[in-house]
Amino acid sequence: MTSDPVAPAGATRGRRDWRAVHAGLAGVREGLTTTDLGLLADAAWWIGDSPESMEVSEEVYHRLLLEGHQHEAADRALRLALAWSTRGDLTVGMAWLARARRVIAGLPRGALHGHLLYFETAAGMDVTGDAEHAEAAAEEIADLAAELDDATLASFALATRGMAAVRRGRTSEGFAELDEAMLPVLAGRVDPLWSGDLYCTVIHLCDELGDLARMRSWTESMARWSRPQGGTFLYAHVTRVHELQLLVAEGAWATVEAELGARSADLVGAHGWLAGEGYYTLGEVRRLRGDCAGAAEAYALARDLDHDSLPGTALLMRAEGRSADALEALRVGLADATRLGRARMLGVAAELALEEGEPAYAGVLVSELEATATWFATPGLAARAAQARAALLVHDGAPAEAITLLERAAVTYREQRNRYATAQVHEALAGARRAVGADAQAKAETATALAIYRQLGASPDVARLTDVGPRPCGLTEREVEVLAAVAAGATNREVASSLVISEKTVGRHLANIFTKVGVGTRTAAAAWARDNGLV
Numbered sequence: 206m207t208s209d210p211v212a213p214a215g216a217t218r219g220r221r222d223w224r225a226v227h228a229g230l231a232g233v234r235e236g237l238t239t240t241d242l243g244l245l246a247d248a249a250w251w252i253g254d255s256p257e258s259m260e261v262s263e264e265v266y267h268r269l270l271l272e273g274h275q276h277e278a279a280d281r282a283l284r285l286a287l288a289w290s291t292r293g294d295l296t297v298g299m300a301w302l303a304r305a306r307r308v309i310a311g312l313p314r315g316a317l318h319g320h321l322l323y324f325e326t327a328a329g330m331d332v333t334g335d336a337e338h339a340e341a342a343a344e345e346i347a348d349l350a351a352e353l354d355d356a357t358l359a360s361f362a363l364a365t366r367g368m369a370a371v372r373r374g375r376t377s378e379g380f381a382e383l384d385e386a387m388l389p390v391l392a393g394r395v396d397p398l399w400s401g402d403l404y405c406t407v408i409h410l411c412d413e414l415g416d417l418a419r420m421r422s423w424t425e426s427m428a429r430w431s432r433p434q435g436g437t438f439l440y441a442h443v444t445r446v447h448e449l450q451l452l453v454a455e456g457a458w459a460t461v462e463a464e465l466g467a468r469s470a471d472l473v474g475a476h477g478w479l480a481g482e483g484y485y486t487l488g489e490v491r492r493l494r495g496d497c498a499g500a501a502e503a504y505a506l507a508r509d510l511d512h513d514s515l516p517g518t519a520l521l522m523r524a525e526g527r528s529a530d531a532l533e534a535l536r537v538g539l540a541d542a543t544r545l546g547r548a549r550m551l552g553v554a555a556e557l558a559l560e561e562g563e564p565a566y567a568g569v570l571v572s573e574l575e576a577t578a579t580w581f582a583t584p585g586l587a588a589r590a591a592q593a594r595a596a597l598l599v600h601d602g603a604p605a606e607a608i609t610l611l612e613r614a615a616v617t618y619r620e621q622r623n624r625y626a627t628a629q630v631h632e633a634l635a636g637a638r639r640a641v642g643a644d645a646q647a648k649a650e651t652a653t654a655l656a657i658y659r660q661l662g663a664s665p666d667v668a669r670l671t672d673v674g675p676r677p678c679g680l681t682e683r684e685v686e687v688l689a690a691v692a693a694g695a696t697n698r699e700v701a702s703s704l705v706i707s708e709k710t711v712g713r714h715l716a717n718i719f720t721k722v723g724v725g726t727r728t729a730a731a732a733w734a735r736d737n738g739l740v
Contacts, residue, residue: 293477415585481512
């Protein structure tokens with residue numbers, strides 16, 4: 206057995222070929238010692254086979270208990286709790302946590318007590334947001350870290366204290382603690398399993414806070430840490446999904462469309478929550494590009510992984526002319542969400558409430574969003590709140606006040622490199638300036654919004670601003686583009702290349718076109734297009 210049962214499983218990464226280790230051990234599994242079986246579990250994890258790693262680890266745990274190695278068994282149980290929870294199977298994860306807790310309770314005070322306390326506190330804070338308990342836990346973990354001179358526990362203490370400070374509304378102070386927590390990670394002094402979890406926790410927090418600049422910085426740091434570990438390393442794949450999330454904001458939608466579906470599928474069974482977030486993000490891109498069927502498919506995949514698909518599915522309902530249903534879905538979603546989860550939906554819900562003739566309810570939602578933005582004091586939430594308040598002001602006949610808020614939001618979104626949000630604000634500014642009689646400025650704002658929408662490929666927004674009117678059979682702008690190309694004789698591959706979309710997406714558009722226009726072949730669709738003046 207190893208002399209330090211909580212030493213990083215990947216501490217010897219630079220000296221091991223994990224594929225060779227796995228190949229050498231997997232074929233003789235039945236005859237392996239417990240130590241070598243543990244090595245097989247580690248090798249499976251390093252080559253990206255989390256299900257095998259977990260299955261072998263469970264056997265290792267039971268063997269360790271039978272052999273009387275309580276300390277090592279507790280460590281393995283705690284790792285399994287984290288692995289199952291990360292996979293998305295929280296019930297199984299909590300069962301392994303209970304096993305770990307039971308074994309650790311019989312051990313002398315040591316590092317595993319700190320690991321357990323960190324795990325329980327982080328999981329609890331995600332659900333309840335209980336910062337007071339987290340602060341007390343952070344102090345206990347810090348005392349244990351000092352007593353044992355343990356870098357991992359020191360990192361856990363700083364991370365717990367930092368997350369608690371953010372929940373308390375001391376965001377800058379909290380991120381200073383979180384930045385410091387990652388120094389031992391970057392130095393290679395923290396187990397990769399726990400390091401990856403720390404990174405994901407903080408990057409998700411940045412995303413919830415709407416702080417794209419911080420999210421970008423942390424994702425770049427994660428890439429510097431994960432990429433040298435090898436292409437099969439789980440968190441190298443996780444890093445790429447976070448990078449693709451950021452590319453959505455930056456406008457590289459074709460790259461996201463081409464890559465994110467496969468990346469998300471690869472994470473199912475290993476990192477279920479992020480796989481769900483990946484599918485949700487893919488749904489958002491498809492919705493914004495006018496691919497409603499593709500968006501619905503991606504949102505459904507996210508829901509299959511127990512990932513919330515709001516506000517995206519509500520906006521999809523709205524695009525289908527079902528604004529009342531969309532608002533009702535958001536009412537239900539808001540009732541079940543955490544404070545930051547609500548912040549993601551509040552602006553959309555307020556906009557729909559205005560459309561549905563409920564200005565008082567919209568005002569309540571906007572006020573809550575403003576309070577949340579003030580509490581956390583991040584630029585992204587502040588811009589979101591300003592945007593929502595501006596819409597309410599325009600509705601209430603105060604467009605001049607709205608202009609000031611929207612100009613401020615536009616600056617923030619540009620700084621955050623959030624191009625679609627920037628276009629939305631310019632479109633809102635056009636409406637507000639038009640309302641105060643500044644028609645020339647309104648036209649300029651509309652032109653700016655339209656240019657960004659066109660660059661992004663936001664077909665529904667382009668269609669709305671160019672006032673093209675309804676298309677035959679309810680075809681979207683993208684479907685018209687696909688149909689025109691097919692009618693001109695282009696193959697699916699040629700259509701995909703010219704429109705910068707995947708061949709699979711072209712096929713999905715064609716299936717929608719056939720259904721809408723009532724034909725069954727490309728030839729018939731092309732003839733229909735010519736008859737209806739689309740080519």
